Amino acid sequence: MRIAITTDIHYHPPWRDRIEAFAEHLAARQPDALIIAGDIGEPLDLFHECLALFKPVAPQRAALAGNHDVWQRGAAHTSLELWEELLEEAASLHGYAWLDRTNVVFGGLGVCGTIAWYDYSGKQPGINLSDDEYERLKPMISNDGRYVNWPWTDRQMAARVGESFLERLMALQEDPAISEIIIVSHVPLFDGCQRYSGDPNREIANAYYANLSLGRRVLEAPKVRSVFSGHVHVERAVTVTRNGSTPLEVYTNPSDYGRPAALMVDTDTWAVSILRGPEPFMPNGNDDALV
């Protein structure tokens, strides 16, 4: 089957024409399924609009949350309300399975998803900061530090979602009807997928761009064939070797603000290609503050 996996649409009304054109571009490829892996739209009404816009892309659909989707800015819903209830409710209303809480199965293929919150295990080697310092510094580096207001620390949230994800992953791994599994996460799970590569002034932020602890646990499920993630807004492809199994192929989707893209996966051949939207109208260079 052919699955379109997109992430980081960051739906924003001034970009509607561009995002709609991208959705039509995706629909023209007639994928069997569509997965939207987080940073869909905020506040909640824009999350709804984005899901509605992509509904015609494929008959089978699934979604999961990104960090922006749980932001509370001003009088909008709290992060806790969004995470616990409202995002899943919106997904259900628009006909998307909610991968943060349930697996999706297509014949013998299992799909397991998670927001995969960062636990600082992706921090840049050579930067000698403790995990507590990464927690304290976050509001100066990432807007999550200002707009995510649930009662958990990053490490607590990463452990919570990790535990639930691993339970669902092992259920697929142990199911004899499932022969192969793909993983879709918002935050990347493997080294080499962090956002900043070769830019020492920004590499401190890599702590907020991966959950490598969870990636190590994924290696315990040999049916996992490929892993697809978002959040970093750059294209990465990494091969992870495993003892006694075929290597794991790991990809990130290069969607950026106003510049949507998708990973097109053919699960018969495991070929993966990138489908990009129209040319960007938002200049590069000054949009990092939005991440």
Ligand SMILES: [Fe+2]
């Ligand atoms: Fe994003």
Ligand SMILES: [Fe+2]
């Ligand atoms: Fe993100």
